[in-house]
Amino acid sequence: MTAGRGGSRGAGASLALHATLVVASLVAVFPVAWLVLTSIKPRDAWQSSRVEMFHDPTLANYAQVLGDTAFPRWLVNSLFVAALTTVLGVLLAATTGYAVSRFRFPGFRSIMWMLLVTQMFPVATLIVPIYNLLAALGLVNQFPGLVIAYLTTTVPFCAWMMKGYFDTVPVEIDEAGRVDGLTPFGTFWRLILPLSRPGLAVAAFYSFITAWAEVAYATAFMTGDDKYTLAVGLGQFVGQHKAEWGLLTASSVLIAVPAAVVFLLVQRHLVTGLTAGATKA
Amino acid sequence: MTTQVVDAAAPGPGARGRRPRARGGTRHWYAWAMCAPVVIVTLVLVGYPLARGVYLSLTDATEANMGRTIGMNTIPSTYEFVGLSNYAGIVTSAEFLTRLGWTVTWTVVCVALHYGLGLGLAMLLNRPLRLRSLYRVLLVLPWAVPAFVSAFVWRYLLNGEFGVVNAMLRAAGLGGVDWLDDPLWAKVSVIAVNVWLGVPFMMLALLGGLQAIPRELYEAAEVDGATPWRRFRHITLPGLRPVAGTVVLLGTIWTFNQFPVIYLVTRGGPGGSSEILVTYAYRQAFEGIRNYSGSAAWGVLILALLVVMAVVYRRALRTRGEAW
Numbered sequence: 349m350t351a352g353r354g355g356s357r358g359a360g361a362s363l364a365l366h367a368t369l370v371v372a373s374l375v376a377v378f379p380v381a382w383l384v385l386t387s388i389k390p391r392d393a394w395q396s397s398r399v400e401m402f403h404d405p406t407l408a409n410y411a412q413v414l415g416d417t418a419f420p421r422w423l424v425n426s427l428f429v430a431a432l433t434t435v436l437g438v439l440l441a442a443t444t445g446y447a448v449s450r451f452r453f454p455g456f457r458s459i460m461w462m463l464l465v466t467q468m469f470p471v472a473t474l475i476v477p478i479y480n481l482l483a484a485l486g487l488v489n490q491f492p493g494l495v496i497a498y499l500t501t502t503v504p505f506c507a508w509m510m511k512g513y514f515d516t517v518p519v520e521i522d523e524a525g526r527v528d529g530l531t532p533f534g535t536f537w538r539l540i541l542p543l544s545r546p547g548l549a550v551a552a553f554y555s556f557i558t559a560w561a562e563v564a565y566a567t568a569f570m571t572g573d574d575k576y577t578l579a580v581g582l583g584q585f586v587g588q589h590k591a592e593w594g595l596l597t598a599s600s601v602l603i604a605v606p607a608a609v610v611f612l613l614v615q616r617h618l619v620t621g622l623t624a625g626a627t628k629a
Numbered sequence: 630m631t632t633q634v635v636d637a638a639a640p641g642p643g644a645r646g647r648r649p650r651a652r653g654g655t656r657h658w659y660a661w662a663m664c665a666p667v668v669i670v671t672l673v674l675v676g677y678p679l680a681r682g683v684y685l686s687l688t689d690a691t692e693a694n695m696g697r698t699i700g701m702n703t704i705p706s707t708y709e710f711v712g713l714s715n716y717a718g719i720v721t722s723a724e725f726l727t728r729l730g731w732t733v734t735w736t737v738v739c740v741a742l743h744y745g746l747g748l749g750l751a752m753l754l755n756r757p758l759r760l761r762s763l764y765r766v767l768l769v770l771p772w773a774v775p776a777f778v779s780a781f782v783w784r785y786l787l788n789g790e791f792g793v794v795n796a797m798l799r800a801a802g803l804g805g806v807d808w809l810d811d812p813l814w815a816k817v818s819v820i821a822v823n824v825w826l827g828v829p830f831m832m833l834a835l836l837g838g839l840q841a842i843p844r845e846l847y848e849a850a851e852v853d854g855a856t857p858w859r860r861f862r863h864i865t866l867p868g869l870r871p872v873a874g875t876v877v878l879l880g881t882i883w884t885f886n887q888f889p890v891i892y893l894v895t896r897g898g899p900g901g902s903s904e905i906l907v908t909y910a911y912r913q914a915f916e917g918i919r920n921y922s923g924s925a926a927w928g929v930l931i932l933a934l935l936v937v938m939a940v941v942y943r944r945a946l947r948t949r950g951e952a953w
Contacts, residue, residue, distance in 0.1 A: 477678030
């Protein structure tokens with residue numbers, strides 16, 4: 349509760365509060381920290397269960413991942429797929445989100461249900477039929493095919509989130525736009541979208557991260573190793589010889605760190621975007 | 630204030646619209662046009678596969694009798710329509726009840742822990758507190774790491790021989806545990822990993838919800854001498870309900886279908902003991918002789934279960950006036 353009298357909390361209570369939060373933070377951070385530490389240990393150090401912080405720190409694993417494997421190629425593939433998913437996904441989600449935020453039209457309820465139900469689809473059910481569909485269109489092992497598959501995941505969620513965001517933009521702005529003779533689409537494009545940049549940024553981020561980290565579709569649809577994304581490529585380090593944990597950890601860090609940094613910058617808006625509609629109700 | 634809606638019949642005062650237009654119809658036309666791309670993409674990529682999945686689930690299609698093209702040769706499909714026998718076979722199998730029981734346990738335990746821990750941490754972070762932003766960033770970190778990387782890290786941490794978790798247990802004088810190789814511990818492990826992954830989202834969402842509760846309510850209650858517990862029960866919980874409604878529904882769906890954690894951490898093992906419905910269905914379709922029809926039937930059943938759950942849930946919310 350909001351303990352309006354800040355500072356009047358007893359020393360004991362303060363200690364307990366901080367202790368709880370410190371423990372929780374440690375639990376949250378430890379696995380990630382351990383990953384980073386392992387990645388800068390020598391090749392075979394992962395086989396030691398001794399808990400030691402630094403033991404001959406080295407960047408050898410990184411050098412090998414970047415120099416001797418197809419990692420850079422997969423990185424470019426991932427960036428391309430994720431960027432395309434983001435741009436298309438945000439455009440589609442924004443128009444739909446605006447429509448369900450502002451208009452009550454016949455079919456409104458069905459669309460809201462569709463957005464929700466689409467999130468329930470188990471990957472396992474869709475993956476075979478989508479594969480067949482893409483095969484029929486000649487899109488297997490093609491980036492556009494993968495992007496289309498990702499859009500089915502990202503667009504419903506982003507549209508849902510954008511609806512929440514648009515609900516927080518005052519309707520008076522739309523009305524002003526229409527008074528000035530703008531069409532509903534013109535109002536949306538010229539007035540609402542520019543005002544919704546934070547919401548758009550969050551949707552963009554979500555789309556990007558989803559495409560960046562997806563495994564199941566990418567594994568099933570991308571058959572040539574020049575077309576692998578990072579998530580699929582990482583699997584190549586397991587089993588080829590034996591699990592190359594050194595390479596695995598180094599590439600995991602390379603994949604996770606940029607994502608995490610951007611994520612931490614936008615996380616606050618991510619939740620606001622998702623729950624804005626609900627909290628305002 | 631609920632969602633404000635542009636009323637089709639309410640032109641702005643003194644509208645100098647250049648092109649006077651028919652009211653309702655035009656507005657609907659725009660709404661539909663703006664939704665059309667999503668509806669079309671969804672129908673093609675979800676509707677069609679779903680229809681095809683339902684159809685396949687009524688046949689005996691497997692990798693062996695599915696039509697395919699090898700080089701120049703096209704082999705026609707030879708699978709046959711078998712009605713509901715796939716479903717009958719699944720529903721009466723011991724496998725189904727075991728998987729369903731574990732999936733429900735998994736979902737309920739995970740969501741309850743997500744919500745409980747998330748709410749607890751959110752309430753701690755909602756107090757005036759030194760280092761609050763730092764704590765928040767640290768606590769959100771698990772959500773920031775791509776799920777497959779997390780799953781991989783946990784596999785390593787929980788490794789029986791080299792894992793640091795066992796190393797710490799041994800250092801503390803306790804024996805190591807076969808985290809991933811013992812049926813019971815494997816279940817505990819995947820739940821722990823999923824809780825670790827899911828708490829940050831709940832925490833942030835509920836923190837947002839807490840901050841939206843007007844402070845005056847607490848002040849008034851305090852003046853009236855309400856105990857902290859009563860304030861929690863009568864102000865915090867009702868105040869959170871709109872947010873909680875959304876996130877618990879989403880959390881339940883996501884957990885029920887949580888593929889990467891189980892598939893990557895235990896691979897459903899040992900002996901299929903930690904396999905939930907989704908990973909089991911995936912395995913049917915992609916391992917051994919690919920059993921497309923069986924997998925499709927499992928998928929349709931999973932979807933049906935979720936839709937029923939969502940309908941019941943939405944109805945429960947609507948009776949309290951909290952849904953669209």
